[in-house]
Amino acid sequence: MAILIINRYFLGRNSTNDKMESLFNENIIFVFFFAMIAIYNYSDLKEYQRMAIIYISVYALTVLDIIGVKLAIALLGLSLFCFFEIFTSDETKFKILVNPIYKIIDFIYISFSQYAFGGMCCALFMLRIKIPDIINKQEMILKILSFLFMVWTLTSTLQQKYVLHTFGEMYKIFTYFPINKIKFNEKLDEACSILISIEDKAYYERKSYSFLSPKYILEILKDKIRNQRGSKKIACVFSAGNRFIRNIFDESRGYSTIPMQLIRSLGIKRGYNYKYRRKIFEILYSRMFFKGIERMLKEDQVAQRQYFKKYLIYIYFHKVNTFLGDATFSKFLNAFDMQYSKKNEKDIYDCSNEGIFIACMGLSKRANSITKANIEYYLQVIDNVELDPDVVCDMVDKMMDRPYDGNYLQ
Incomplete structure (x- = not known):
């Protein structure tokens, strides 16, 4: 057996x-x-x-x-x-x-x-x-x-040569500044108005996060067609479309919305100069990433989630870099409180509207182009915010007097 x-x-x-x-x-x-x-x-x-x-x-x-x-x-x-x-x-x-x-x-x-x-x-x-x-x-x-x-x-x-941050690394700043702790007050509203007037006028109206919105694209094409002179209608349409496609990948234009600018600052770890990969990343991930966060806030019933678009601008001020003269600031608020050995203690509420305007102009490297002769031209695009032209020009004149020592802007 x-x-x-x-x-x-x-x-x-x-x-x-x-x-x-x-x-x-x-x-x-x-x-x-x-x-x-x-x-x-x-x-x-x-x-x-x-x-x-x-x-x-x-x-x-x-x-x-x-x-x-x-x-x-x-x-x-x-x-x-x-x-x-x-x-x-x-x-x-x-x-x-x-x-x-x-x-x-x-x-x-x-x-x-x-x-x-x-x-x-x-x-x-x-x-x-x-x-x-x-x-x-x-x-x-x-x-x-x-x-x-x-x-x-x-x-x-x-x-x-081209590397992306993980979603965990990208999301980290949202844990530092949770939406239910943000002060959505008049000062933040003014800062938001300055930024969107300069960088993305259709920000609040646009439903999409990138420029891939039919309404937004049609408006751009209409403007280009109106600017065409002496051409037949069909030729105008094709010319406008061709210029639109080329400008998508142009460094000086690119049609980057505020969420697209934010996602590239959050997501691209190495390889910023690969502009085609970067632009595709901005278009795809601005929707996927921010839609995902918005959904999480709704599912968790987080307080103040109705201010999500303003919340993204608040995060933008804490993450996106700006340029003043020869100086590059790794984040917007460093222009107001340059710190190397300790955490930046200034928030957007502590910054003057004139300083915010200059820093926003610095996003496209135009800050030191502001003069008394053209200041009114630049200020006319700002909606719902009172700005003092003399204070702006004085701040521009003095912002590079003490490089890397103290505040550049007030």
Whole structure:
């Protein structure tokens, strides 16, 4: 009886081993994800190092004809989506990005902008391209090109020239200044009016967070068409559309709304000069990030959530940089209380409206262009706020007298 039980035990063990062997030998997808999870959970590796190992693994499997190109891209896409959206250690992302479409957009943007997923796809496709044999040894040439694409992909992934902050890092400033603790008073209203009059006149009326609002785009195109002279109507429309597209990525224009300016200050850790990636980031994430925060406030029934748009401007004053003469201030309020060894103690309530106006002009590097001759021209755009032109001009004249020593503005 004992012998029979022992035999059945070892037969069962052998049967289980056979099944496991069959699983690992025949189910390449299971083996692949088992290996990817093992790589991703290895704590000594940085995220970009893990991505590089995954790329090398998939490329090797394709080169050895173990998997096809379509399956390789599908496995890569699925594994990267899991790593960025499911297995991520960024807990704040789970709270802000709950919409499945937003998760897909986030995965696609990070994959292509930060981890050169497009280059990886090109490297894989080069291994399987079939063209007429008009060039001797064309297969070898394509393999060399594929290898070069692979090298470029790995280099871009490991160099990390364009890097985004995590959602947790982006959200940190909102925990420093919670909406239910903000004083939404007349002084803040005036500061908001100055900023939106200079930077984003349609801020309160616009429902969207970026310029991708049909009403906003139509207004821009109408203005451009009205400014066209001596052209036929159809030509005017095409010319206006062409100028609009080019201006989106123009450094001096760009149609950046206040939320777009804020999200780039919050989100871009490295690579600000990559203007196409940056502009796409501003357009996509200004909606996804701020919509997510707005939803969280509503779900938690947080006090003063009805002032959310003003709240974003308040955060803007604590985060977005400005320029006065040759000086660059990492955040707006540093122009009023320059501190290196301790926390800035001034808030927007402590700043004069004239100083706020100058700092807002500095956002587009126009602060030291203000003179007594043109001050009225600049002030005419400010709505609902009284400003003293003499105080503004006097402050502009003196703001660079004591660089890096005390306050630049009052």
